[in-house]
Amino acid sequence: MKRFTWIRRGRVADPATGRDEEGNVLIEGERIRAVGKVEPHSFEDVDVVDAQGLLVAPGLIDMHVHLREPGNEEEETILSGARAAVAGGVTSVACFPNTEPAIDNEAAAEFQVLQGKRAGLANIFPVGAVTLNREGTRMSEMGGLARAGAVAFSDADRTIRSAEVMRRGLLYAKMFDLPVIAHCEDPDLRGAGVMNHGKVALRLGLPGIPAAAEDIVVARDIRLAEITLGRLHIGHMSTKGALDLLREAKGRRLDVTAEVHPPHFSLTEESVVTYDPNFKLIPPLRTATDVEAMVRGLDEGTIDVISSGHAPHSPEEKQVEIVYAPPGAVGLETLFAVSYTVLVERHGFSVLKLLEKMTWNPARILRLHGERGSLETGKLADVSIFDVAREHVIRSAAFLSKSRNTCFEGWTARGATVHVFVSGRCVFRDGGLIER
Amino acid sequence: MAETGREGTTWTRKDLLGLEDLSREEILYILDAAEGFSEVSTRSIKKVPALRGKVIVNLFFEASTRTRISFELAGTRLSADVINFSGATSSAVKGETLNDTARNIEAMGVDILVVRHPCSGAALQISRLVSASVVNAGDGSHEHPTQALLDIFTIRRRLGRVEGLKVAIVGDVAHSRVARSNIWGLQKLGAEVYAVGPPTLVPRGLAKLGVKVSHHLDEVLHEVDVFNMLRIQTERQDEGLFPTIREYSRLFGLNRQRMRRVKPEALVLHPGPINRGVEIMPDVADGPQSVILNQVTNGLAVRMAVLYLVGTRPAASPAAAEGLA
Numbered sequence: 107m108k109r110f111t112w113i114r115r116g117r118v119a120d121p122a123t124g125r126d127e128e129g130n131v132l133i134e135g136e137r138i139r140a141v142g143k144v145e146p147h148s149f150e151d152v153d154v155v156d157a158q159g160l161l162v163a164p165g166l167i168d169m170h171v172h173l174r175e176p177g178n179e180e181e182e183t184i185l186s187g188a189r190a191a192v193a194g195g196v197t198s199v200a201c202f203p204n205t206e207p208a209i210d211n212e213a214a215a216e217f218q219v220l221q222g223k224r225a226g227l228a229n230i231f232p233v234g235a236v237t238l239n240r241e242g243t244r245m246s247e248m249g250g251l252a253r254a255g256a257v258a259f260s261d262a263d264r265t266i267r268s269a270e271v272m273r274r275g276l277l278y279a280k281m282f283d284l285p286v287i288a289h290c291e292d293p294d295l296r297g298a299g300v301m302n303h304g305k306v307a308l309r310l311g312l313p314g315i316p317a318a319a320e321d322i323v324v325a326r327d328i329r330l331a332e333i334t335l336g337r338l339h340i341g342h343m344s345t346k347g348a349l350d351l352l353r354e355a356k357g358r359r360l361d362v363t364a365e366v367h368p369p370h371f372s373l374t375e376e377s378v379v380t381y382d383p384n385f386k387l388i389p390p391l392r393t394a395t396d397v398e399a400m401v402r403g404l405d406e407g408t409i410d411v412i413s414s415g416h417a418p419h420s421p422e423e424k425q426v427e428i429v430y431a432p433p434g435a436v437g438l439e440t441l442f443a444v445s446y447t448v449l450v451e452r453h454g455f456s457v458l459k460l461l462e463k464m465t466w467n468p469a470r471i472l473r474l475h476g477e478r479g480s481l482e483t484g485k486l487a488d489v490s491i492f493d494v495a496r497e498h499v500i501r502s503a504a505f506l507s508k509s510r511n512t513c514f515e516g517w518t519a520r521g522a523t524v525h526v527f528v529s530g531r532c533v534f535r536d537g538g539l540i541e542r
Numbered sequence: 543m544a545e546t547g548r549e550g551t552t553w554t555r556k557d558l559l560g561l562e563d564l565s566r567e568e569i570l571y572i573l574d575a576a577e578g579f580s581e582v583s584t585r586s587i588k589k590v591p592a593l594r595g596k597v598i599v600n601l602f603f604e605a606s607t608r609t610r611i612s613f614e615l616a617g618t619r620l621s622a623d624v625i626n627f628s629g630a631t632s633s634a635v636k637g638e639t640l641n642d643t644a645r646n647i648e649a650m651g652v653d654i655l656v657v658r659h660p661c662s663g664a665a666l667q668i669s670r671l672v673s674a675s676v677v678n679a680g681d682g683s684h685e686h687p688t689q690a691l692l693d694i695f696t697i698r699r700r701l702g703r704v705e706g707l708k709v710a711i712v713g714d715v716a717h718s719r720v721a722r723s724n725i726w727g728l729q730k731l732g733a734e735v736y737a738v739g740p741p742t743l744v745p746r747g748l749a750k751l752g753v754k755v756s757h758h759l760d761e762v763l764h765e766v767d768v769f770n771m772l773r774i775q776t777e778r779q780d781e782g783l784f785p786t787i788r789e790y791s792r793l794f795g796l797n798r799q800r801m802r803r804v805k806p807e808a809l810v811l812h813p814g815p816i817n818r819g820v821e822i823m824p825d826v827a828d829g830p831q832s833v834i835l836n837q838v839t840n841g842l843a844v845r846m847a848v849l850y851l852v853g854t855r856p857a858a859s860p861a862a863a864e865g866l867a
Binding site: 238243244245246247248249250271274277278280281334335 | 740741742746757758782783784785786788789792793
């Protein structure tokens with residue numbers, strides 16, 4: 107590996123600094139040396155990367171990813187997940203604790219960090235469980251989890267039923283200045299629901315999940331964040347009602363943030379009409395009104411983050427009757443392309459606005475912003491380079507993930523990943539993985 | 543001694559229920575009186591006739607060994623007749639109300655009731671009902687004034703002053719009567735009080751009491767003059783207020799590594815009974831900066847002073863006078 111990497115003549119877009127112009131990025135070792143009109147002093151020991159016509163961005167930070175290791179390695183491992191991440195231009199992954207066993211202790215979190223280092227591709231940051239075995243009763247040792255490198259706490263796909271346990275979790279997590287990522291879904295209202303409660307569900311004869319299931323818990327958790335002054339991050343928002351609550355909370359300057367996954371600003375409940383299990387998600391795909399609200403929430407800045415919600419499932423588990431199929435879709439490899447295509451191409455977002463939600467905002471929420479999330483001199487050189495000029499077709503057969511359960515099969519999109527650097531090391535080059 | 547009670551201050555209160563009600567002068571008055579009584583325990587005959595003929599009942603509705611023994615010994619050294627009443631083995635288990643128990647005991651001609659009760663407010667409730675003096679030996683999570691007085695007495699003796707000191711109360715401040723009494727007493731004497739512990743045990747609302755709240759022991763180590771390490775109750779773990787004893791100890795336990803970062807003259811207090819290896823490591827509890835056993839010794843003098851002051855106050859209660867007649 108050469109000492110310097112010189113990325114030249116790309117469109118360098120960095121939300122943290124507001125830069126969006128043609129320029130160069132010079133990397134020395136694992137850090138960014140300079141950005142702009144910079145050139146290396148000599149061309150010895152320099153790897154030159156021509157980025158003409160390409161978008162040069164801070165490496166994406168995907169703060170909602172399910173890697174199935176330990177426990178369900180047939181669906182995804184940390185290695186296969188890290189490969190999928192860099193293939194999607196994602197250089198940092200926050201992986202959720204709903205593994206078997208759950209990531210509810212220091213040793214388990216250290217295992218994931220270690221597996222991430224062994225993979226040597228994207229940075230792997232565990233999200234520790236709020237409660238032991240994610241059962242919603244006894245608090246986990248969040249201090250130990252934080253020591254091991256956890257960047258947030260969450261009981262993953264389980265709502266913490268007890269408001270008192272949630273209150274204590276928000277309080278206790280404050281000691282480590284880390285957010286609690288809430289799964290906001292009333293489990294009783296969800297019941298056996300398969301899709302959004304409404305007209306389409308009635309037509310299809312499928313049990314519904316009302317929007318209120320989300321709104322109620324969002325309202326509760328915002329109130330708890332208010333009395334604890336804790337750091338609440340609302341996971342995978344999907345309803346207009348929840349967005350309205352969030353907007354109001356932000357108006358009162360509470361430390362509440364939120365994310366949305368691409369399917370929820372790209373697709374409606376109509377997608378379920380073929381009974382294809384790949385469109386069975388939690389939260390479910392909602393109405394056109396909700397989808398519009400998600401786009402507006404992103405546009406006005408109420409929703410801070412776009413994350414993939416990457417939830418790999420093996421075909422034998424997923425390709426069953428929609429009622430029996432587990433919810434969730436993969437998303438690491440389509441995160442940027444789908445978001446770019448829908449939000450920039452269709453809704454006219456600026457590139458900086460889009461990137462902010464996948465780089466600088468998650469970096470700040472996870473307290474990674476001292477080292478990552480921007481293209482500033484001295485930061486670790488996590489850089490992703492995308493081709494937004496040409497269209498490509500999303501084919502799950504080409505995924506590096508072990509799983510294929512995507513909502514975006516056959517989509518024509520812009521924003522294929524071309525080159526990726528993690529801490530200055532090239533891990534993805536000309537559309538292909540480079541492993542050590 | 544840097545500060546003592548003002549000349550002319552006298553003790554006029556019937557009861558000692560808490561330090562929140564007391565003035566700075568009254569607190570200093572008790573501490574100064576305790577100085578005098580501490581000498582009694584060094585004599586070969588450890589007894590003075592100050593409360594001869596008076597009756598003290600230790601009315602304990604909650605398990606306690608050291609506080610009860612300390613009060614018992616204090617009363618005995620003042621030559622009072624001391625009777626122990628344990629709520630767990632007596633009429634309370636037969637369904638008698640607190641008010642009836644207190645009235646019945648008073649009817650036997652008692653001068654001082656030393657009350658320990660699991661409910662906040664119990665000592666006040668009894669004091670309003672009986673004409674005997676009531677000394678609060680701990681009511682629920684409310685106050686434990688003699689413990690705080692002996693803590694402050696120990697600090698003043700060791701460091702020569704209280705004013706201007708930074709005193710950290712570490713642990714379950716939310717549920718601690720020792721903490722509350724210390725906060726009031728220390729603040730009245732001009733100390734700056736820190737409350738240190740996880741947010742589930744040290745709520746930020748404590749700042750409203752004028753306390754500096756910190757959730758990171760390591761951040762305050764270097765500036766604190768006195769560490770008062772509260773006993774961590776395992777029940778709080780069962781209630782889910784912190785994950786494990788192990789993590790509590792790692793974050794808030796006073797150990798050798800942390801002691802290297804404290805001021806050389808800093809004191810370590812603990813109201814006891816200590817959990818070795820939990821909130822305080824054995825080498826710290828037994829180390830040169832620990833004054834834990836001095837606290838116990840001083841507790842006797844402080845309780846003698848309190849019993850003496852409430853038992854000999856100028857305006858004796860009619861019931862007590864009747865009893866003496």
